[in-house]
Amino acid sequence: MALPRPLHHIAAHARWLxxxxxxxxASILGHxxxxxxxxxxxxxxxxxxxxxxxxxxxxxxxxxxxxxxxEALSLGAPSAEEEQKRSVLRALKDLEYERAVxxxxxxxxxxxxxxxxxxxxxxxxxxxxxxxxERERAERILAERMARGSAASAKRDxxxxxxxxxGDNAVPNVAVPNTEADWDSDTxxxxxxxxxxxxxxxxxxxx
Amino acid sequence: xxxxxxxxxxxVLYAVLVSxxxxxxxxxxxxxxxxxxxxSARLGAYGTTALVMLGVVLLAYAFITHDFRIRYIARYSDxxxxxxYLFTALWGGQDGSLLWWLFLLSAYIAACVRWLEGKYRSxxxxxxxxxxxxxxxxxxxxxxxxxxxxTSIAGARVDGEGLNPLLRNYYMIIHPPSLYMxxxxxxxxxxxxxxxxxxGRLDSEWIVAVRKWMLFAWMFLSVGNALGMKWAYxxxxxxxxxxxxxxxxxxxxxxxxxxxxxxxxMIQERRNTLKVWNVVLICITFFLTIFGTFLxxxxxxxxxxxxxxxxxxxxxxxxxxxxxATCTGLITWRLPQLRAQGRIESVLSREAAFVVNNWALxxxxxxxxxxxxxxxxxxxxxxxxxxxxxPFYNRWMTPVGLLILALMAMAPLFGWRKTSGVSLKRxxxxxxAVMLSVVALHLAFGTRLGFPAYVLDPPxxxxxxxxxxxxxxxxxxLITVAFVSFNFAVVYQEFQRGVRxxxxxxxxxxxxxxxxxxxxxxxxxxxxxxxxxxxxxxxxFCGKAWELEQEASLLPTETAEVGGYKLTYRGSRREVDQExxxxxxxxxxxxxxxxxxxxHPAKFIYNQNGMAPTTEVAQxxxxxxxxxxxxxxxxxxxxxxxxxxxxxxxxAFIWIGVLxxxxxxxxxxxPEVSLREVSAWSYVRATAGVTSxxxxxxxxxxxxxxxxxxxxxxxxxxxxxxxxRARALPSAVAEPSGPESGATGKSFIAAQGVSTWxxxxxxxxxxxxxxxxxxxRSRREASQLES
Numbered sequence: 001m002a003l004p005r006p007l008h009h010i011a012a013h014a015r016w017l018x019x020x021x022x023x024x025x026a027s028i029l030g031h032x033x034x035x036x037x038x039x040x041x042x043x044x045x046x047x048x049x050x051x052x053x054x055x056x057x058x059x060x061x062x063x064x065x066x067x068x069x070x071e072a073l074s075l076g077a078p079s080a081e082e083e084q085k086r087s088v089l090r091a092l093k094d095l096e097y098e099r100a101v102x103x104x105x106x107x108x109x110x111x112x113x114x115x116x117x118x119x120x121x122x123x124x125x126x127x128x129x130x131x132x133x134e135r136e137r138a139e140r141i142l143a144e145r146m147a148r149g150s151a152a153s154a155k156r157d158x159x160x161x162x163x164x165x166x167g168d169n170a171v172p173n174v175a176v177p178n179t180e181a182d183w184d185s186d187t188x189x190x191x192x193x194x195x196x197x198x199x200x201x202x203x204x205x206x207x
Numbered sequence: 208x209x210x211x212x213x214x215x216x217x218x219v220l221y222a223v224l225v226s227x228x229x230x231x232x233x234x235x236x237x238x239x240x241x242x243x244x245x246x247s248a249r250l251g252a253y254g255t256t257a258l259v260m261l262g263v264v265l266l267a268y269a270f271i272t273h274d275f276r277i278r279y280i281a282r283y284s285d286x287x288x289x290x291x292y293l294f295t296a297l298w299g300g301q302d303g304s305l306l307w308w309l310f311l312l313s314a315y316i317a318a319c320v321r322w323l324e325g326k327y328r329s330x331x332x333x334x335x336x337x338x339x340x341x342x343x344x345x346x347x348x349x350x351x352x353x354x355x356x357x358t359s360i361a362g363a364r365v366d367g368e369g370l371n372p373l374l375r376n377y378y379m380i381i382h383p384p385s386l387y388m389x390x391x392x393x394x395x396x397x398x399x400x401x402x403x404x405x406x407g408r409l410d411s412e413w414i415v416a417v418r419k420w421m422l423f424a425w426m427f428l429s430v431g432n433a434l435g436m437k438w439a440y441x442x443x444x445x446x447x448x449x450x451x452x453x454x455x456x457x458x459x460x461x462x463x464x465x466x467x468x469x470x471x472x473m474i475q476e477r478r479n480t481l482k483v484w485n486v487v488l489i490c491i492t493f494f495l496t497i498f499g500t501f502l503x504x505x506x507x508x509x510x511x512x513x514x515x516x517x518x519x520x521x522x523x524x525x526x527x528x529x530x531x532a533t534c535t536g537l538i539t540w541r542l543p544q545l546r547a548q549g550r551i552e553s554v555l556s557r558e559a560a561f562v563v564n565n566w567a568l569x570x571x572x573x574x575x576x577x578x579x580x581x582x583x584x585x586x587x588x589x590x591x592x593x594x595x596x597x598p599f600y601n602r603w604m605t606p607v608g609l610l611i612l613a614l615m616a617m618a619p620l621f622g623w624r625k626t627s628g629v630s631l632k633r634x635x636x637x638x639x640a641v642m643l644s645v646v647a648l649h650l651a652f653g654t655r656l657g658f659p660a661y662v663l664d665p666p667x668x669x670x671x672x673x674x675x676x677x678x679x680x681x682x683x684x685l686i687t688v689a690f691v692s693f694n695f696a697v698v699y700q701e702f703q704r705g706v707r708x709x710x711x712x713x714x715x716x717x718x719x720x721x722x723x724x725x726x727x728x729x730x731x732x733x734x735x736x737x738x739x740x741x742x743x744x745x746x747x748f749c750g751k752a753w754e755l756e757q758e759a760s761l762l763p764t765e766t767a768e769v770g771g772y773k774l775t776y777r778g779s780r781r782e783v784d785q786e787x788x789x790x791x792x793x794x795x796x797x798x799x800x801x802x803x804x805x806x807h808p809a810k811f812i813y814n815q816n817g818m819a820p821t822t823e824v825a826q827x828x829x830x831x832x833x834x835x836x837x838x839x840x841x842x843x844x845x846x847x848x849x850x851x852x853x854x855x856x857x858x859a860f861i862w863i864g865v866l867x868x869x870x871x872x873x874x875x876x877x878p879e880v881s882l883r884e885v886s887a888w889s890y891v892r893a894t895a896g897v898t899s900x901x902x903x904x905x906x907x908x909x910x911x912x913x914x915x916x917x918x919x920x921x922x923x924x925x926x927x928x929x930x931x932r933a934r935a936l937p938s939a940v941a942e943p944s945g946p947e948s949g950a951t952g953k954s955f956i957a958a959q960g961v962s963t964w965x966x967x968x969x970x971x972x973x974x975x976x977x978x979x980x981x982x983x984r985s986r987r988e989a990s991q992l993e994s
Contacts, residue, residue: 035290036271043264050257053250054226060247061233087412091477094623097728100708101701103622103630112624 018049081130085123092116212269213277216356219262223309224346226255231339238332238406245328248335252320255342256313263310266303266355270296276363279303279355285369287785295380296370301504301519302355304383308500309345311384311391316342319395319420330413333402334395341394344526352519372787372813372821378438386431386458390496392424393461396468397493400486404537409544414485418472419876421489425465426872432458433865444822444837446756446853448861451600456579457499463572464492467565474558477623481562482545483538490534497527502579553625560618567614571607575600602667602676605683609690612745615738616694619701634700641696646689653684657770658856660685662752687749694742698735705732725874733875740868743860750832750857758839760849770854772834773797774806779841779848787813789823792838792848796827803827808838808850832856 022045030038095112098104104112230251237244266279270293275281283296283303298307316338323331349355373379396417403413435455436448449455468488474481505520538545551558578600582592620626620634646660653660663681666673702721705728709720725732759767761776768774777793791809795802806825813821827834832854839849 036268039264039268039271043261043268046257046261046264050222050226050254050261053254053257054229057230057233057247057250057254060250061244084410084412087410087415087476090415094477097705097708097731098622100712101704102633102708103626104624105627105630108622108624 019045022046081123081126085120085127088116088120088123092120212265212274213356213358216262216265216269216277217350217354219258219265220346220350220354220356223255223258223262224343224350226251226258227339227342227346230255231336231343234332234336234339236332238329238336245332248332249320249324252316252335252339255339256317259306259309259313259342262306263297266297266306267294269356270294273367274363275365275367276358277355278357278359281359281364281367283367283370285367288370291380292370292375295374298383298387299370299374302349302353302357304387305345305349305353306355307384308387308391309342309349311387312338312341312345312394315391315395319398327402327413327416329406329408330399330402333405334398337398337401338394341398344522348519348522352522369786372811373442376438376442378434378441382431382434382438385427385434389424389426389428389431390458390461390499392420392427393465393489393493393496395420396424396489400489401533401537404486404541407541407544409482409486409541414472414475417489418469421465421468421472421492422872422875425462425469426869426876428458428462428465429868429872430865432462433862437862440858441824441826444824446754446835446837446851446855447751448858451578451597453579454499454503456575457495457502460499460572460576460579461492461495463568463575464488464495467568467572468492470561471565474561478551478558480550480558483542484565486538486545487534490530490538494527494530494534497523497530501527555621555626555628555631557618557621557623557626560614560621564611564614564618567607567610571604571611574603574607598667602680605680608745608748609683609686612687612690612694612742615741616690616697619697619735619738637700638693638696642689642693645692646685649685649688658684658753660688684749684752687745691742691746691749694738698739698742701735702732729877730875733871733873733877736871736874737868738871740864740866740871743864743867745864747857747859747861747864750855750860753856755854757852758849759852760847762845762847767850767852769852770832771798772803772852772854774836774850774852776848776850779846787811790838790841792841792850794825794836794850796834806834806836808836810838810841828859830859833858 022042026038026041026045029041092113095104095109095116099106099109230248233244233251234248237248268274269277269280270284271290273280273284273286279300279302283300284293288296296303298304316335319338320335323334327334399413399417399420403409432455435458439445439450440448468485471481471488472485475485501520501523505523551562553559578595582594585591585593616638620631620638622630626634649658649660661681662684664677666677668676702724705724706717706720709715709724710717713720713723715723755770757767757769759774761767763776763778766773766775773796775795775797777795779790779792782789782791789809789811791807794806794808796804796806804827806827808825809823811821811823822837825836833856835853835855837851837853839851841848
């Protein structure tokens with residue numbers, strides 16, 4: 001069950017606010033009423049945090065906890081090819097440096113640069129190939145959403161026109177589009193859905 | 208809760224074990240077939256971390272409230288101890304130090320799991336699982352063999368035994384945590400290595416990630432060892448800083464292998480070779496951290512550092528067998544994938560220089576490891592332990608050290624893959640010229656300045672070998688100075704060539720080019736700065752060749768002269784505080800006919816049962832040399848006192864070198880900002896992270912200042928006392944003084960002040976870092992939503 005929006009906001013900020021409150025409270029009370037009390041407050045805070053963390057972890061086992069956007073993104077970590085590509089680009093950068101300070105002769109530079117560039121091209125092609133289905137899927141979802149948006153907009157225009165014709169001043173029973181709210185609710189719904197097949201070798205078996 | 212604190216503490220340790228086992232299982236499941244469980248595993252890791260922290264907080268609370276029902280509290284604290292030392296007692300004994308070890312490991316785990324978000328998706332489950340196995344091992348160890356919450360059978364005492372006075376030293380407060388940070392930090396690269404082996408993701412990218420973690424751990428190993436040296440120098444009173452004690456050796460073994468790894472990983476990155484070697488190095492480094500802990504705590508080899516004998520050795524042996532079996536099995540399984548795809552093409556290449564340096568470092572490491580465990584071998588084969596002493600190590604480690612220095616100095620001059628003769632000649636020209644000039648100057652003026660190039664010691668061995676070793680040893684100072692100057696010239700040349708290249712290509716000013724050079728290539732130039740620091744440390748070590756030592760037995764007003772210092776013995780006095788009697792000797796010091804200062808070496812006799820008198824060294828520290836005075840004994844009747852007076856040249860360069868090494872490490876560790884995060888916030892976040900690091904450096908750097916401040920307090924009090932005595936007011940001296948007014952009390956107050964300041968600094972840094980990270984995170988989320 002998704003949390004109401006204000007609670008969702010509080011929950012999102014709790015991971016920073018909670019330790020801050022505990023530390024501040026412990027510092028103040030510890031200073032005025034003794035270090036022992038300060039430590040007890042820290043201990044209580046840490047105990048609360050550990051219970052919350054382990055409870056959240058257990059909830060995740062059933063798969064009934066929606067992934068946040070950040071968590072979902074973290075599942076889409078770079079593939080092996082992307083990571084190798086970075087390594088090759090770094091090697092190219094180093095090679096340029098070696099050449100600039102005269103530690104490598106032109107012949108070696110040309111051979112090595114050629115080698116790294118062809119490796120980079122191969123990896124870029126591999127990354128592109130991996131991303132192909134994802135890109136198509138994203139484009140399809142976007143197209144569907146845009147189509148839904150224009151249908152809703154047409155429906156709203158019709159309702160407004162009907163209201164004007166009937167001389168009714170009441171607000172029509174059609175949700176006023178709120179970009180931010182719509183985005184939130186959409187993402188909240190999407191969050192529950194299964195993550196897309198991902199690039200890493202093990203991620204295409206999402207439960 | 209506080210009524211049953213010991214039981215609750217033990218319960219928390221059980222909870223740690225259960226939580227670690229649960230997280231391990233979930234991680235494995237996430238890695239095998241259910242990737243969505245990864246989030247549960249991550250939360251489980253955080254939860255385990257929080258539980259360990261709870262255990263530490265409970266133990267700290269027990270110390271603060273003097274809960275002497277707990278055996279550990281009763282043994283390592285008493286009611287007279289001030290708050291900073293009560294916190295120090297957390298790691299002052301075996302049981303608590305294991306919990307502290309686990310706490311630092313948990314901090315690393317939390318940082319690593321946070322850092323892994325969005326990275327290395329396929330490795331993450333196995334990294335977390337490996338780390339949880341380590342956590343579980345330490346939890347089992349504490350629960351079944353060294354529980355810090357165990358109660359005394361005899362019930363609560365009225366007062367505790369107190370912390371060993373030798374540990375009541377500023378450097379002892381920060382030395383163990385630093386060293387543990389280094390030891391524990393090696394767990395993260397190990398977890399990465401196991402994860403890479405299990406998943407078969409053995410490309411070069413994971414090794415890049417590991418390098419930063421290893422560098423971080425390496426920096427703390429360096430700092431921890433240096434702080435240990437500083438403590439030994441100030442507290443033990445034998446005139447030196449490194450005695451090749453088994454525990455010291457055990458602490459430096461992983462430093463060697465970590466150094467090797469930091470260099471050899473570059474070869475894998477650039478040349479896609481040495482894959483097996485690097486994985487093996489990570490495994491060995493982690494193994495050595497556990498082995499070192501085993502040596503310290505099992506009581507197997509006698510050492511001044513050893514904790515009490517206990518049965519935890521068997522647990523460590525079991526864990527070491529598990530590590531060796533797992534690593535060997537996994538490496539053998541993945542051997543086909545670990546085969547090198549590149550090769551070393553020329554001996555005149557940087558990778559070849561690195562490989563030779565690797566072997567030199569590993570040779571040194573093996574030598575120390577064998578010599579340290581030699582008593583075990585001899586006991587096994589001959590039935591009795593035979594130890595090797597410091598002269599043996601000094602004699603044989605010196606050439607190895609010089610070889611490492613030479614290779615360290617030369618390696619940057621080579622290019623990757625191969626270096627042409629012309630490039631090499633050009634690269635060697637300036638450093639060779641500088642080295643030859645310095646050698647000439649040393650030969651010409653060394654003796655006159657008190658630093659002769661040739662120092663002949665008595666032979667250690669008989670016959671021709673003895674003569675050869677003696678002669679080689681005699682020219683060690685000259686060779687060291689030559690190599691150090693070569694190293695400095697190489698570092699200068701590397702910076703100069705880089706700046707010149709940038710100025711040529713980008714039309715930048717000198718300072719702009721220098722800044723951009725370091726910014727664009729932090730790892731490389733951070734490494735050169737580290738080389739500079741290590742060069743200075745070598746210079747400091749070399750000072751031992753010129754040290755002077757003299758024993759003197761003096762009556763009041765008599766004098767002794769050593770190395771340009773003239774010491775006049777003025778008399779002795781006795782002071783008493785709550786916990787000890789202090790016998791001071793007062794000496795006036797002159798140098799070249801000019802009054803320099805006063806020194807007050809002392810003996811402290813603690814009230815603690817069975818505690819031998821401690822030696823309190825008096826020092827005058829300088830860049831050129833340290834005057835180091837130790838009082839041997841004093842005759843209460845005649846006031847005749849015996850002293851051992853050392854003049855230790857260039858010791859300050861060791862501490863300066865360590866600070867430079869830290870700066871270089873920070874430069875290398877400065878976080879790279881990815882293209883996705885190019886915004887003001889990413890830089891601000893990076894700045895916050897580094898600010899916290901620099902603050903830590905300042906805290907460490909300010910330690911000598913604090914110590915000096917303490918000494919100054921003690922000195923000024925003693926000066927006042929002397930003045931009072933001169934005015935025939937003996938009561939001012941003889942009257943027992945409380946801890947708040949005595950020298951020790953002053954030290955405690957100063958230490959408390961420093962600790963408060965340090966605590967506030969860290970708290971401030973963390974709060975700023977958290978706030979900035981929070982803001983940065985919001986910004987990043989917004990960008991992700993936009994995209």
